[in-house]
Amino acid sequence: xxxxxxxxxHISAQFNAELESVKNHLLEMGGLVEQQIGKAVESLLNRxxxxxxxxxxxxxxxxxxxxxxxxxxxxxxARRQPAASDLRLVLAISKVITDLERIGDEASKIAxxxxxxxxxxxxxxxxxxxxxxxxxxxxxxLRRALDAFARLDVDMAVQTVIADRxxxxxxxxxxxxxxxFMMEDPRTIGxxxxxxxxxxxxxRVGDHASNIAEHVIYLVRGLDVRHVEPDxxxxxxxxxx
Amino acid sequence: xxxxxxxxxHISAQFNAELESVKNHLLEMGGLVEQQIGKAVESLLNRxxxxxxxxxxxxxxxxxxxxxxxxxxxxxxARRQPAASDLRLVLAISKVITDLERIGDEASKIAxxxxxxxxxxxxxxxxxxxxxxxxxxxxxxLRRALDAFARLDVDMAVQTVIADRxxxxxxxxxxxxxxxFMMEDPRTIGxxxxxxxxxxxxxRVGDHASNIAEHVIYLVRGLDVRHVEPDxxxxxxxxxx
Numbered sequence: 416x417x418x419x420x421x422x423x424x425h426i427s428a429q430f431n432a433e434l435e436s437v438k439n440h441l442l443e444m445g446g447l448v449e450q451q452i453g454k455a456v457e458s459l460l461n462r463x464x465x466x467x468x469x470x471x472x473x474x475x476x477x478x479x480x481x482x483x484x485x486x487x488x489x490x491x492x493a494r495r496q497p498a499a500s501d502l503r504l505v506l507a508i509s510k511v512i513t514d515l516e517r518i519g520d521e522a523s524k525i526a527x528x529x530x531x532x533x534x535x536x537x538x539x540x541x542x543x544x545x546x547x548x549x550x551x552x553x554x555x556x557l558r559r560a561l562d563a564f565a566r567l568d569v570d571m572a573v574q575t576v577i578a579d580r581x582x583x584x585x586x587x588x589x590x591x592x593x594x595x596f597m598m599e600d601p602r603t604i605g606x607x608x609x610x611x612x613x614x615x616x617x618x619r620v621g622d623h624a625s626n627i628a629e630h631v632i633y634l635v636r637g638l639d640v641r642h643v644e645p646d647x648x649x650x651x652x653x654x655x656x
Numbered sequence: 657x658x659x660x661x662x663x664x665x666h667i668s669a670q671f672n673a674e675l676e677s678v679k680n681h682l683l684e685m686g687g688l689v690e691q692q693i694g695k696a697v698e699s700l701l702n703r704x705x706x707x708x709x710x711x712x713x714x715x716x717x718x719x720x721x722x723x724x725x726x727x728x729x730x731x732x733x734a735r736r737q738p739a740a741s742d743l744r745l746v747l748a749i750s751k752v753i754t755d756l757e758r759i760g761d762e763a764s765k766i767a768x769x770x771x772x773x774x775x776x777x778x779x780x781x782x783x784x785x786x787x788x789x790x791x792x793x794x795x796x797x798l799r800r801a802l803d804a805f806a807r808l809d810v811d812m813a814v815q816t817v818i819a820d821r822x823x824x825x826x827x828x829x830x831x832x833x834x835x836x837f838m839m840e841d842p843r844t845i846g847x848x849x850x851x852x853x854x855x856x857x858x859x860r861v862g863d864h865a866s867n868i869a870e871h872v873i874y875l876v877r878g879l880d881v882r883h884v885e886p887d888x889x890x891x892x893x894x895x896x897x
Contacts, residue, residue: 496737
């Protein structure tokens with residue numbers, strides 16, 4: 416019996432190590448994606464096409480991490496057949512990496528706008544303040560979503576979901592001012608559209624960060640809040656203590 | 657022994673029934689989402705805000721289906737602990753419904769543009785041909801992706817992925833002509849932007865349909881082609897017969 420117990424402990428230690436490892440890989444992927452977004456925004460603001468090309472090339476690594484982590488998840492499910500909270504963790508990881516991969520895509524899209532902006536030269540800089548501001552806002556959201564995941568911190572996750580509403584309203588106001596800008600000087604239509612696409616990408620990053628935070632809430636509370644309005648969110652999460 | 661065999665058969669029949677059921681629910685969700693996209697495009701082209709509101713309201717049902725199917729998948733994984741191809745099927749379903757849910761979101765976005773266009777009145781109809789064309793193209797892609805899933809038809813899935821490249825080029829050309837249109841008549845900037853956002857949404861629908869087709873390829877061939885260039889796709893899939 417002693418022998419069997421120590422065997423079981425051994426298996427369970429291995430299993431925990433595997434879960435830790437896949438969680439770490441997810442956080443590593445998250446860190447990379449966070450960098451990609453930061454660099455993409457910098458490249459756009461500074462018209463730095465070298466940095467932009469670096470971001471575009473870096474997307475391959477993001478994609479590879481997604482594939483690797485997905486395989487790790489499948490392997491764990493097949494071999495360990497986890498139950499309850501372990502199963503939820505693996506499923507959440509497999510969803511979160513989809514969001515991270517798409518944030519990586521948005522970083523590439525922003526970088527492609529940066530390359531175009533650098534080629535066009537000129538300065539239709541009216542929205543650079545907004546791009547910087549919204550860029551740093553969604554960067555914070557992403558960092559907090561990943562921290563919330565690492566620590567299984569529901570409060571931080573809820574704050575991230577709520578922050579997305581601010582980003583949406585900042586985005587809408589930036590877009591309105593860009594439309595006005597275009598109308599006042601139609602020669603700026605081309606470059607201003609580029610800035611609009613970049614802003615749109617940043618707004619999508621906020622959505623994905625919010626999705627990640629929602630997975631944390633599901634993981635910890637077993638509560639699916641993907642389609643709950645932010646106003647009802649705090650109340651629902653508190654009910655499910 | 658006979659008793660045990662028939663018990664095993666019973667379990668396995670139940671398990672197959674559960675897999676069939678979740679697959680059917682996915683196809684049902686796919687059918688609904690396909691309708692949502694079709695209606696959203698119609699509402700935009702005909703400035704039919706009644707139909708557009710129907711689409712916006714219908715998104716709740718799409719979201720609910722996603723949640724239900726996700727729960728069904730978790731339940732199967734927890735109770736049946738499937739292996740090999742059954743495990744791959746459940747994981748693929750759980751990824752595909754994420755794409756379907758996002759196609760549903762794009763349908764809502766298009767419908768919101770339709771409501772705005774109907775309010776604004778007027779007619780900046782230059783891109784209606786393109787919207788109709790790209791709309792029916794991505795509608796076809798989605799239908800084929802879902803058929804490929806239902807029949808596990810790799811060839812059809814490959815065709816769907818390749819079709820996405822055509823959509824991308826149609827999209828790029830439609831966007832160029834809209835930019836020209838805006839520049840020639842800056843009074844149209846507002847409504848034309850609305851059409852651009854709608855086109856962008858349709859282009860995203862194509863991406864998601866392509867993702868679904870990629871999951872079919874993974875399911876049947878065990879080959880992850882998510883980040884393979886379309887030119888290399890046919891060769892890679894043939895190698896993995």
